[in-house]
Every structure is written in structure tokens, then in C-alpha cells.
Amino acid sequence: MTIKIVTDSSVELTPAEIKQYDIHIVPLNITIDGQNYVDGRDITKAAFMPKMAAAKALPTTSQPAIGDFLTVYDKLGQTGDEILAIHMTEALSGTVNAARQAGVISTSNVTVVDSGSIDRGLAFQVLTAGKMIAEGAEMPAILKRLAAIKAHTKVYVAVSTLANLVKGGRVSRTVGLVSSLLNIKVVLELTSSGLDVVVKGRGQKTLTKFVDSQVTALSQMSDVAGVGIPYAGDKAFAEQIGRDIQAVLPDTPILVSPTSPIVATHTGPGAFAIIYYTDPE
Numbered sequence: 001m002t003i004k005i006v007t008d009s010s011v012e013l014t015p016a017e018i019k020q021y022d023i024h025i026v027p028l029n030i031t032i033d034g035q036n037y038v039d040g041r042d043i044t045k046a047a048f049m050p051k052m053a054a055a056k057a058l059p060t061t062s063q064p065a066i067g068d069f070l071t072v073y074d075k076l077g078q079t080g081d082e083i084l085a086i087h088m089t090e091a092l093s094g095t096v097n098a099a100r101q102a103g104v105i106s107t108s109n110v111t112v113v114d115s116g117s118i119d120r121g122l123a124f125q126v127l128t129a130g131k132m133i134a135e136g137a138e139m140p141a142i143l144k145r146l147a148a149i150k151a152h153t154k155v156y157v158a159v160s161t162l163a164n165l166v167k168g169g170r171v172s173r174t175v176g177l178v179s180s181l182l183n184i185k186v187v188l189e190l191t192s193s194g195l196d197v198v199v200k201g202r203g204q205k206t207l208t209k210f211v212d213s214q215v216t217a218l219s220q221m222s223d224v225a226g227v228g229i230p231y232a233g234d235k236a237f238a239e240q241i242g243r244d245i246q247a248v249l250p251d252t253p254i255l256v257s258p259t260s261p262i263v264a265t266h267t268g269p270g271a272f273a274i275i276y277y278t279d280p281e
Contacts, residue, residue, distance in 0.1 A: 003133045003142070004076040005126060006085040008064065008095050009039040010262045012120040012230055012255065013127075021130025024076065026068055028095065028262050032059045039261055048261035049233055049269065059265045063095040069102035077108020082139060084111050086126050086146070088118045091194045092266075111139060116150045116192060119263055120228025120255060121275045125149050153277040155190035156198070156214070158207045160270035211241055214274050219248035221278060227252055228275040230259035238272050245274075 009027040017023070027039040030048075032055050037043040043051070052059055073083050085103065087096040096114045103110035115122045125146045132142050185206040187199035199210050218224060227245055231238035235258070242256035259267070 001080045001082070003082045003084050003129075003139065005129055005133070006069075006072055006076070006083055006099075007122065007126050008087050008099075010088040010093070010095070010118050010260055011122045011126060012228060012257055012259065013123050014255070014257075017123070017127060017130075021127065021134070023126060023130065024072055026064045026072055026099075028064060028093075029062045030059055030261050030265060031062070033057065037261075043261060045258045045261060045264075048264060049258075052261075052265065053269065059261075061262050061265050063093055063098050066098050066102045066105075069099050070106055073102060073106040073108045073110050077106065077110070082109045082111070084113070084129055084133075084139065084142065086113045086115050086122065086129060088122055089116050089190065089192075090114050091116075091190070091192060092118060111143070113143065113146055115146075117153050117155055117190065117275075119155075119230045119259055119273060119275060120226075120257075121153045121155045121190075121277070123228070124153060124226055124277050149277055152279075153275070155273060155275045156187055156210075157190065157195065157267060157273045158185070158187045158210060158271060159267050160185060160204075160207075211244070211274070215241075215244045215248055218245055218276065221249075223278045224249055224252050224276055225279040226277055227254040229254065229256040229272060230263065230275070231256070231272040232259055232264040232267050233269040234272065241272065241274065 005021060006024045006026060009025055013023065027041060030037045030039055030043065032051055076083055085099050087099050090096050096112060100112045103112045115125050128145060128149055129142050132145060184200050184202055186197055187210050188195040189198045229238050229242045238256050242254050246254050
């Protein structure tokens with residue numbers, strides 16, 4: 001018997017990572033102009049951005065049904081394996097609560113973790129769990145390590161427009177109105193309570209200055225274990241951020257990749273994030 005890992009489609013993992021650690025992903029759903037898509041099955045990252053741009057209304061997302069989790073849990077636990085389900089932060093989605101409810105009624109032994117993060121930040125915990133399971137670690141030790149990573153992860157999201165976040169209910173309409181009227185660019189930090197504005201200013205230079213400050217801050221850290229640069233649309237800018245950070249952290253793994261449709265729906269086009277964690281050990 002071993003431990004099987006389950007997560008959700010807001011996570012940012014490479015195909016190789018998913019295969020290496022046998023990670024099982026329960027997809028969220030996206031509705032575009034009345035048509036429902038299962039994330040990662042019916043719609044790809046590449047196909048989503050043009051569809052969102054052409055949509056008559058802002059796409060909406062919905063968490064997996066409890067039954068979706070239950071099906072996966074029961075199947076994986078048939079051989080007596082434990083299930084470790086690691087999901088996106090409760091501050092942004094009800095996904096982890098649906099996972100908890102399914103875990104209670106599942107015939108399998110399920111432990112559900114709120115990562116407190118999303119995208120590559122969620123992946124940091126999923127990958128650590130995978131590595132520890134491969135080394136023979138048991139659940140208590142894995143959970144302790146995941147809690148430490150959660151406490152040492154930073155997620156900064158930069159958006160060119162708050163329209164999607166406001167419509168999706170992730171930030172207040174007052175902040176969104178100011179942003180749209182004054183061409184204000186905003187950087188938000190993901191905290192336990194949600195998305196908090198940490199930087200705002202007019203024009204693209206606001207975001208460029210923020211990136212420069214992050215590169216400088218990271219250059220002074222000796223314990224950065226991983227960095228993610230997810231983006232929604234502007235690949236060239238994201239790749240430049242990745243190169244700038246790699247220059248000051250030459251030995252740190254950095255993944256620059258398009259974010260999931262689940263995240264892009266709420267950030268809107270032109271958004272990017274800088275996500276990293278420092279090794280707590």
C-alpha cells in the first residue's frame with residue numbers, strides 16, 4: 001500500500017511531473033457563452049484565451065461536484081491505498097470544501113489539504129508530497145512538510161485590468177472601478193483571506209518596477225527552492241521575467257508557463273504571477 005495524490009486543475013504541472021508522481025487531477029468546469037467545458041479535457045490552455053477574447057460575456061468557472069471527487073477517491077483506494085488530496089486555496093474557491101465532503105463519505109482513507117495557494121504554488125506542495133511518497137514517507141511527515149511550504153510560499157498576481165476579478169467577485173467593485181477609470185495596473189498578493197492589493201499605479205511601468213523589485217529581492221535570498229511564472233497571454237513578457245530571475249538564481253528551477261483556464265478566467269488577459277517558496281528546512 002502507498003499514498004496516492006489527487007489535486008485539481010488549477011495546479012500548474014508539466015506532463016512529465018504528472019507522470020513521474022502518478023498525480024490524479026480532478027478538473028474544474030468553465031462555461032463560455034452557455035457552453036460548458038471540462039478543464040483540460042474539452043478545452044486546452046492554448047484554445048482558451050482566444051475563446052475568452054471572443055466571448056460575449058465573461059466565462060464562469062465552477063468547482064468539481066462532490067461526486068467527481070468521490071469517484072476518484074473510491075477508485076484509487078480500492079487496493080487499500082491512502083489518498084492525499086491537495087487543493088487550491090479556500091480563499092478563492094469552494095473546491096477544497098467539496099473535496100472534504102467527498103472524503104468524509106468515501107470508502108477510501110482520504111486526507112484533504114488546503115494548500116493556501118494556486119497554480120505553481122499548489123504544485124510546490126503536490127511535487128513535494130510526490131517526492132516524499134517515493135522515498136517512503138508516511139502521512140504525518142508529509143503533512144508537516146506541506147504546512148511548512150505553505151507558510152513559506154509567496155504568490156503575487158499582476159493584472160492589467162481588474163474587470164475579470166471584479167465580475168468574478170474576487171475583488172471589490174470599488175477597486176475595479178478606480179482601476180478601469182484611471183488605467184491603474186495592480187499587483188495583488190494571495191493571502192489566507194484572499195487577494196490583497198500591494199502595488200497600484202498608472203501604466204505598464206508599474207508592473208515593470210514591481211518585477212524589478214522582485215528580482216532584486218530574490219537575488220538576496222539564498223534559500224529559494226522553486227519559482228513559477230504563470231501568465232495569461234503575454235508569453236514574451238513572462239519569459240523575460242523568467243530570464244531575469246534565472247540570472248540571479250541560476251541553480252533554482254523556474255517554470256514559465258501559461259496558466260490554467262480556471263485562473264485566466266479571473267485574472268483576464270495580460271496577467272502574470274511571480275510565485276516562489278523558500279526551503280523551510
